[in-house]
Amino acid sequence: MSTSLPLITSSVTTTFTARTKKTQGFRVSSCNNVTPTNNDDNDNNQLILPETQKLVLPNNMNVDRRNLLVGLGGVCTAANLASLSSTLASPITAPDPKCKYSYVDKPGSAIRTLKCCPPNLGKEVKPFVFPHKKEPVRMRWPAHKGTKEQVEKYKRAIAAMRALPDDHPHSFKQQASIHCAYCNGGYTQIESGFPDVELQIHNSWLFFPFHRWYLYFYERILGKLIDDPTFALPYWNWDDPAGMEIPEIFLGDESNPLYDFFRDPKHLPPRVVDLAYSGKDQDIDPSLDQKECNLITMHRDMITNAVDDISFFGGVYVGGSEPVKNGDPSIGSVEAGCHTAMHLWVGRPRSEFPNGEDMGNFYSAGYDPLFFVHHANVDRMWKLWKDLCLPGHVEPVEDEWLNSSYLFYDENEDLIRVYNKDAVDMRKLGFDYSHTDINNVPWRNSRPAKRKEKLPPASGGVHPGKQPLKLTDKNLKVRVTRPDPPKDDDRKNYKEVLFIDGIKHKGNKLVKFDVFVNDKISADDQALSTCDPEYAGGFAQIAHGSDMAMPCGARFGLDELLEDTNSEDDKVAVVKLVPRTPAEKITIGNIRIDWVSASIPLADVEKLNSEVFLPVKLGNILKVSIDRPDVIEKRFYKEVLSIKGKNLDNKAVKFDVFVNDKVNKNSKKEDLPTPCSPEYAGRFARLPLNNGDSSSDFEVTFDLDKLLRDTKTNHKREVVVALVPKTAETKSLIITDILIKLV
Template identity: 35%
Template sequence: MSTSSLLAPVAPAASKPPACPSKKTTASCSRRTVSCRATTGDARGDDSLLWLPRRDVLTGLGGVAAGLAGFPGLASAADECQGEKINSKIVQCTDPNTGFPCPPPSKLKIVDFTPERSVTRCRRPVHKLVPEFQAKYQEAVRKMKDLPESNPLSFTAQAAIHQAYCDGHYRYDPTKVDAPFDVHFSWIFPPWHRMYIYFYERTLGQLISDDTFALPYWNWDSPAGMVIPPLFATARVNNSGRSKINPLYDQYRNQSHLGKLVDLDVLNTPQGTPLIPFNANAKQQDQKYMAAVNKNLCTVYQQQVRVGGPDPRSFLGEKLCSEVKNDRNSQGTLESMAHTAMHVWVGRATPTPPATCSAGNGGFLGHDGTYHCENDMGYLGTAGRDPLFYSHHANVDRLWNIWSTNLDGGNGFKDKDWLNASFVFYDNYEDPQLVRIKVSDVLDTTRLGYTYEDAKSKKQPWMSPTLTPLVPHGKGSSPPRPSPPAKPPVYPLTLEKNKVVEVPAVALPAKPTEAGKLRVLVIQGIQYDPCKLNKFDVAINVPASKGLQVGPQCTEYAGTFAVVPSSKEGGGTLQCKIVLCIDDVLTDIKADNDSTINLVIVPRTDAAINLNLAPTIQYQTISSDAASVSA
């Protein structure tokens, strides 16, 4: 096997593997720089190397950069949030916590992505894999884990990609700890992760000399796949009569959730609720089990069709803005709903107070200087260390593909800032090369050489779930108004777990008559601590007394805000917003032609979330170029 001069030397066994090499380099840039700051590793010390080249240049078109290169490079893109013109950005890779030097600058030429000539890979659900493919999958991951950590296509390096770009290591301004770059919380989330697992999949196929190898997906949106797959659940496997370590196993999972029916609304379910054993042969007579399955299906229906599906900005995420203190970045429902729930479901539970997270109980030491026990999947800095992460994201990618093709989402945006955003990834583990790939390259999966088993199916189990109203609506029913009338909240407002907030008489614009015009609920100025679990639900025309019963199975449900915990160097909070399509909700609760609606906000987690601005309902136009919002 050959290696490149780009590769970092392996740290001595006695050293902590660095999150970034430590030697600082600089280069000229326009107005801003981006810095990768280090973690100090975790209690394991087995795979915490975060290998990065010492410097890379990000070029963009008029505006601010929309992405950083996958591993190691940076991306090009723009966003005219303030009309700022940036032509280059520099990543400075520093690690003040170790003496491990930065690797030398790359002399490799970056090549542009070339579409694959034909579709050779068909991704299938994990629970349907035949034993032969299961063994092949295990062999491929085993070989990836056996690669030297210094190889940029090793499993360690693949996990490092996600840690670097999803856990605050990069920032728009290295002098400001409140300006991190992240591939979450914007329209960058879906294409970046598609690119990431594409190169991961290619490497697995190369390692076993099989160009037809396709990454299987965890089909948690189907009743038959609503369980952590048994293929991943045991520490050892029997192979031809011999017991071997299972390379798909990760001890840093919530062990109590193995063999249990998943909960796609996990942060809503009250603590202490008994877990339901998974039963692939459950009958309709098992009402409790079928109600839980229906709730899961409702979650996916809400994110794909009802509150997310009609609008690309609600489903994929808002245009990325990079201003420090910016609060306009927004998750799409593809990120905030089932995706986030499954990260939390698989990751470990935090210790119950007064116990605390530490190295002694397997905590991961983030670059914020604190230990995190939600690892691996439940914390962005370690999520890529769990092999299940990649099959999880293959399913997220599949749901994007379904939205694009079978639900008429199309390409999502025609905005050049999105289409031209580019990232650089490594390819070819034997002789690593750098490949620049654009968002426009990945909108059609066939150009990447893969498809999904159900790609042409118009039927999904979540397309027709049962939604149930919490209260009557329409003629002959008593309007679910607060009694006595609630006073409007005073902002800024701090949300507290299970304390329902009523926002009465929110102005509702008239039902639009123009094609492509929607009404959206906008909650801007959401301020939260990214190091903690954060979630609140939103519903329309529900009395506060019913607020805690709100969930995706309810007709009145209008969406959610939820994030997977991550680090933030220096502590503090981040700000963002959510944009949710509500026309279908208004129709279902017979409020289409009302002049006002009552909103309830239901906090689900212990972390304090501040709302700095009052929610509003606005028109959003889906144009041929991009969505625009107006009051």
């Protein structure tokens, strides 16, 4: 047994009590003598990143949060039922087909109908069932590379859909109206207990899973219409230079079922798309071309600004939340970036059609077949983001995300309720993407050219303390003090991130502004291009919903930007906000810079040599050695890691679990375990349960059998478990027990 790690001796729980082994050690199973407090020294506003490629869920996390009030399983024990407040967050639950008229900014000028409610066939809602394993995998293909057979099948399927009567759930109109109903005020959160609160699936962590389910049923319906169980959608490969034009198969006239009149004629081929489009064609540096600039944008959206689940998926959105109004309001990097840019780039200009039909408005976007092909590539970004295997690249695992659900008519006209947790594994859903090797994507290393000389620090700008800041039609410069960096030996464990919080604007207005940091070149009333290294990214919102003020936020990674602009040593960052649309009643609540954690903190490894007595506060990292139980007939049992703890109900909890990692004080950054590493056991996360001072117990378990085989450590008599907190609040969590069970 290693002497460099604290020892915790495990109890064993089996189905036969006669075989239960109990040994004494440093484990303390009671948690009554230690209570987490709100006054923890480590508690600050720092946000910490996660790290994961595969979504490894705790065994007891598949719980409908609404059922916790009647039978607390999973995250809280029944003993703490009385401490739970009525403010317990619940997953978003889409209602039955009853809905109301949708709305747009200019209803009198609407080209498409605002009657977006689905037909009510009087059918009971059925649970989702995964496709049979023997079904062929539907391999989605790049639209610019489709074979003659693939293109003909696709056109025939769309033509068959167009031929159906409008009131048929599979009709072209009804499939287009799904987006309208979910995005333009057709539904409320009545099933989540909030009948007066609008349901919105954009601008939050619902964005990716909702659209994945939308495409899933759309694809299967098209296949059913042409009696082809192998039918697969194309995807618009706009992240590759060869696919950066509207695919040829969508051109022509109304004789082509893929044609749509409401596309900007100025942006038809051979015009190259602008993945940072803001409603106006930009002039870029003559030394670059638009395709190269697009690759820089993709790198920014997928890597630089997508450092963790919140940055990529968007902020938390639960029952009772106003659209984009929640505890951590932010819009995902891809949604706010290339996704929205392509909607605006394809749709008709608002100077011609006030509502920007078709792709330029959520209510009408589904009427253009390009919408589904565009979103197929957006969905592909989800896959590629995970395949990058970078720290932080993992889906949310909070119960409120896993159990958020929607309703769709399937290919058999049955009404099906689907959940986010079932959208994670594409292979189980029976589809995949061709030409999607992460090692071959052209934007992976497409950082902008570094400035050749070091310029004096940027000057000017107002202090962010003068808040809220009002964004007008003129550029706004803000001076933001950078926080002190972590200690030198721990710096590589952190990333520097710019937060723009509390962005308020009218939901029925098109909003876009760009963000530049340390622009030391252009005048105050001017701006560089989106291809320049000073460009941090953009904030964009397509008009949808009512004229209510919609609060949200954005995040931008700074590490690469500061390096590429030779600004690493500047004490202050000057942030320039450049409005690209009329800045009507846009305010900014706060602009700040913070450090976020990325991986196992190497600086704390040397602190792990002392014995640990449980219960213990988690701190920066907890790493312990645990005895494995004796097994007589291993084939009858499954080995499970159990972690128990106590946490304040008003604190968010998120920690990652690694088993038998080989990290030590001499490890290099490239040797740290990643989301793809076999040592990764999974993650536990929980949102605050209420605003009081109560605390709750939790237990989370992780399967070990496959992990031990994959790490080639199943012969060892002990395992090394590392718990790594992903938020500052998690550091105050009390761990009361860590043990291995046989079940």
